[in-house]
Amino acid sequence: MPLELNHQLKIPVDRDAAARQDFVSQLRGYILNDMAVAMRKAYEHNVAPEFERKHGRAPATQDEVHDAMRSNTQFKFYSSVRYNAQEMVWRSVIPCVERALPGIEAAIERVSGSSGGTLQLDPSMAIPQNVADLPVHLMPGGYAPSASPAAGAVYDNGLAVFSAGFMGKNLDDIGLSMSNYVKFRHPDFKPERILDCGATVGHNAAAWAATFPEAEVHAIDVSASAVTYGHGRAESLGLRVHFKQMNATSLDYPDHSFDVVFTSMFLHELAVRDIEKFMAEAHRVLRPGGMLINMELPPNQELQPYDQFYLDWDSYYNMEPYYRTYRDQDPLALLSQAGFSTDDYFQFVVPQYSYMNESDFVAAIDAPQRIDGDTGRLSASLQWFGFGAWKR
Numbered sequence: 272m273p274l275e276l277n278h279q280l281k282i283p284v285d286r287d288a289a290a291r292q293d294f295v296s297q298l299r300g301y302i303l304n305d306m307a308v309a310m311r312k313a314y315e316h317n318v319a320p321e322f323e324r325k326h327g328r329a330p331a332t333q334d335e336v337h338d339a340m341r342s343n344t345q346f347k348f349y350s351s352v353r354y355n356a357q358e359m360v361w362r363s364v365i366p367c368v369e370r371a372l373p374g375i376e377a378a379i380e381r382v383s384g385s386s387g388g389t390l391q392l393d394p395s396m397a398i399p400q401n402v403a404d405l406p407v408h409l410m411p412g413g414y415a416p417s418a419s420p421a422a423g424a425v426y427d428n429g430l431a432v433f434s435a436g437f438m439g440k441n442l443d444d445i446g447l448s449m450s451n452y453v454k455f456r457h458p459d460f461k462p463e464r465i466l467d468c469g470a471t472v473g474h475n476a477a478a479w480a481a482t483f484p485e486a487e488v489h490a491i492d493v494s495a496s497a498v499t500y501g502h503g504r505a506e507s508l509g510l511r512v513h514f515k516q517m518n519a520t521s522l523d524y525p526d527h528s529f530d531v532v533f534t535s536m537f538l539h540e541l542a543v544r545d546i547e548k549f550m551a552e553a554h555r556v557l558r559p560g561g562m563l564i565n566m567e568l569p570p571n572q573e574l575q576p577y578d579q580f581y582l583d584w585d586s587y588y589n590m591e592p593y594y595r596t597y598r599d600q601d602p603l604a605l606l607s608q609a610g611f612s613t614d615d616y617f618q619f620v621v622p623q624y625s626y627m628n629e630s631d632f633v634a635a636i637d638a639p640q641r642i643d644g645d646t647g648r649l650s651a652s653l654q655w656f657g658f659g660a661w662k663r
Contacts, residue, residue: 276431277440279378279507280500282364282371282424292363292432295356300435302353303649307581313345314577333571333579337587340580354588357409357433364428365411368421375424379503387511390502392418392495396516401540401593402493409590414471415494423472423500430474437649439625441508445535445566446478448624448655453531453564454482455633456619462486462530466556468519468549469537473501473512475566479533480510486530491517520548527558535566539597546597550609557662563611564659568647571598578644602658611660618658620646 275281284292314336322330322339330336340346368375383390398415406413410429414422430442438444446467453460463486467476470490480488490505490512492498498514505512517523519537532553538546553563571579579598586594603616620640624632645652 276427276442278504279382280375280424280427280504282367282375282428284367288363288367295359295363296432296435298352298356299360299433302349302356303435306349306352307650310345310349311577311581313343314340318343319577330576333576333583336576336580350584350588353584354409357589360429360433361410361425363432365425368424368428372419372421372424375420375500375503378507379420379499382503382506384506386506386509388502388505389513390499391513391515392499393516394418394495396493396518398493399518399520399545401542401545405590405592407540407590414497416496418495418499420496420500420503422494422496423498423504426497427472427474427500427504434649437623437653439623441477442474443478443481444623444625445655446475446533447482448621449475449533449535449564449566449657450479450482451624451629451632452619452621452636452657453562456636460530460562462561464529465489465531465533466491466522466524466529467533467535468522468553469534469540470501470514471497473498473505473514475533475535476501476512477505477508477510479531480505480512487511487513489513489515489529491515491519491522493518520545520552522552522556524556526555528556530558530561532557532561532563533565536568538565538567539591539594541597542593543596543600546600546605547608550605550611554610554662559662562659562661563606564657565602566655566657568598569642569656570600570602571595572601573642574644581644582648606660612663615661615663616658617660618656620654620656622654 318339319329330339402415416422439447462483465479465486465488467490470476470492473490476488476490490501495516498516502514568582583595583598585591603613606616607613620642622635646654646656
């Protein structure tokens with residue numbers, strides 16, 4: 272079953288829509304597990320041996336893996352089904368959002384201010400080309416067509432179908448896992464102000480607000496639709512988050528104004544030049560003793576060629592053109608260039624907080640951690656990868 276959202280903005284669905292979304296969600300889970308396993312076996316038993324016969328060695332890069340796989344029937348079938356399933360995600364929710372939009376708008380107006388959060392839009396802000404001109408994730412219309420909450424609602428409900436139940440009861444497991452990692456790994460660290468950049472609908476910002484209820488949490492995104500919807504979403508959950516339409520490459524906050532700057536699956540949506548701008552801005556707005564923490568897929572330098580190829584599928588087939596260029600970077604080098612000391616760099620792998628009891632979670636984050644091909648991948652053995660640095 273697709274995840275059922277647990278907030279007041281969730282859309283009603285009839286039986287036909289529920290059955291359609293259930294089918295798509297189950298198909299997504301089948302693709303990312305059963306079909307992915309079968310494709311890897313085809314590579315190991317057929318494609319890789321054939322490459323070795325021709326070249327006298329195993330594939331050394333993901334490009335060699337990709338080129339070798341292009342003619343493989345298993346890969347072509349996997350890619351075709353996965354691409355179509357991605358489009359089916361949006362087709363399964365867009366009609367429901369369109370019918371429910373007046374109710375969503377009324378709900379946002381009804382709950383606005385009830386939990387103390389705020390919303391600030393900037394109609395004069397130029398929308399970056401990577402958002403304005405690309406249907407990222409193949410989402411029709413993209414993320415920033417207008418200030419209407421429609422695009423935010425499509426993303427929220429689409430992600431519920433897309434994630435096939437792997438991302439927590441309100442799609443907040445990344446935020447809960449990252450924030451609780453910080454809470455338990457650094458018990459003396461008490462952040463007072465937290466900034467989530469590229470927050471979309473604030474599902475992870477809300478998690479930080481839940482983990483650190485005394486903190487002032489801010490969430491920014493270039494999409495007016497996302498932050499408008501996100502504001503209502505957080506208010507309906509009783510969580511105080513301050514949403515602003517803002518570009519993370521040019522933060523409208525003073526120096527030394529946050530204890531935590533956080534991102535989740537954001538850096539791979541940016542060109543490298545914009546990643547560099549963002550990290551410099553994060554360093555500027557962090558207070559001494561604060562941290563920048565990013566949840567992302569692990570960098571390619573940490574993975575074997577096949578796993579690099581598999582995780583970079585989205586860069587070629589899911590309208591995410593910067594996906595691979597980000598993952599080819601060295602995170603330590605990016606942070607060092609932004610002004611962070613290499614001695615203050617950290618990276619970690621963390622289990623899913625939503626699906627285990629707290630004592631097991633704490634024990635897991637204290638145990639030795641290993642990055643592998645399942646790290647960050649929606650699968651039964653999913654763990655999240657995080658990295659960042661302290662500012663001294």
